[in-house]
Amino acid sequence: MTTSPMTLPADARVAPDAAPKRIFGWLFAVAILAVMGAYVRAIYFTPIEAQQGAVQKIYYLHVPAWIACYLAYGLVAIGSVINLWLHDERADRLAASAAEVGILFNTVGLTVGPVWAKPIWGTWWTWDARLTSTLFLWFIFAAYLVLRGAIESPAMRARFSAVLAILGVLLIPFIHLSVYLFRTLHPMPIMLQPQALVNPPLSPEMETTFLVSSLAFLLLCVALVVSRYRLATLRAAADDAEGVGQ
Amino acid sequence: MTTPETTSWYHAAYAWVSAVYLAYFASLAVRARNARRRLERAGRGARG
Numbered sequence: 001m002t003t004s005p006m007t008l009p010a011d012a013r014v015a016p017d018a019a020p021k022r023i024f025g026w027l028f029a030v031a032i033l034a035v036m037g038a039y040v041r042a043i044y045f046t047p048i049e050a051q052q053g054a055v056q057k058i059y060y061l062h063v064p065a066w067i068a069c070y071l072a073y074g075l076v077a078i079g080s081v082i083n084l085w086l087h088d089e090r091a092d093r094l095a096a097s098a099a100e101v102g103i104l105f106n107t108v109g110l111t112v113g114p115v116w117a118k119p120i121w122g123t124w125w126t127w128d129a130r131l132t133s134t135l136f137l138w139f140i141f142a143a144y145l146v147l148r149g150a151i152e153s154p155a156m157r158a159r160f161s162a163v164l165a166i167l168g169v170l171l172i173p174f175i176h177l178s179v180y181l182f183r184t185l186h187p188m189p190i191m192l193q194p195q196a197l198v199n200p201p202l203s204p205e206m207e208t209t210f211l212v213s214s215l216a217f218l219l220l221c222v223a224l225v226v227s228r229y230r231l232a233t234l235r236a237a238a239d240d241a242e243g244v245g246q
Numbered sequence: 247m248t249t250p251e252t253t254s255w256y257h258a259a260y261a262w263v264s265a266v267y268l269a270y271f272a273s274l275a276v277r278a279r280n281a282r283r284r285l286e287r288a289g290r291g292a293r294g
Contacts, residue, residue, distance in 0.1 A: 019282075019285060023274060023275075023278045024271075024274075024275075035267075039260060039264075043260070052252070053252045053253075054252050054253040054255075054256050055252030055253075055255045055256050056256075057256045057260075058255070058256050058259045061259055061260065061263050065263070104266070104267075104270050107266065108263050108266055111262065111266075112259045112262065112263060115255055115256075115258060115259045115262070116255070116256075116259070118255070119252045119255050220267075224270070224274075227274055228274065230278075231274055231277055231278050231281065234278060234281040234282065234285070235277075235281045237281075237285055238281045238282075238284035238285040238288065241284075241285055241288035241289060241292070242284065242288045
């Protein structure tokens with residue numbers, strides 16, 4: 001079957017019978033339990049850092065949130081590339097779902113950072129390369145969601161938003177390297193670097209908490225993308241049943 | 247160097263992150279309920 005890039009294939013539509021019954025599944029429940037477990041471990045079973053004091057425990061939220069954010073935006077890029085290549089509506093749905101979840105973790109990372117910065121740096125925010133570029137990333141994906149809401153044609157919406165998403169994801173390597181390329185108030189990574197494997201910068205308890213928290217946030221990210229994808233499928237089924245866009 | 251009294255800062259951060267997640271879960275649940283209602287209404291309309 002040949003398909004024009006401006007129209008969706010008929011088999012991409014969602015029959016009402018195929019609409020998911022529930023959007024939250026067992027993976028979501030496991031992810032919630034994992035995040036709660038990570039909280040308990042970070043708060044009650046992880047030692048207080050000697051120099052920064054208790055506020056250093058924000059580390060177990062801040063860095064895992066960014067890792068989850070990058071995973072979500074990576075899924076947006078994968079969905080966008082597949083959509084541009086195959087014009088598959090499911091890939092577009094995956095990209096849109098992961099973008100919303102990415103914005104969630106991006107918001108968490110951007111807002112808990114200043115709560116840590118204020119007592120340690122003495123300021124909530126500084127316009128250095130790392131902080132400014134992460135804020136810019138948030139705006140790009142906020143624009144992505146706005147763009148999706150502004151275009152009525154599903155095929156055109158999928159194509160334009162895929163291009164914006166791919167360009168936005170290209171910013172992520174720059175964000176990671178920004179602390180090496182520029183003088184920034186934001187410190188260099190302590191765990192996300194090869195040297196951490198040879199010479200661990202954290203105590204074993206802190207390292208375990210960081211790993212547990214990172215895995216919990218990654219699990220939550222995947223569970224939320226799955227739930228959001230089911231919601232998108234449900235909405236597509238409702239649109240088809242109402243005859244929207246036909 | 248003395249350890250700064252920063253416990254309340256990290257409590258605030260954990261509470262804030264939990265609130266953000268809960269708000270998002272609620273938003274997903276509400277949007278799913280609305281979509282399901284639309285689907286049911288359309289199904290009833292199609293049946294007559």
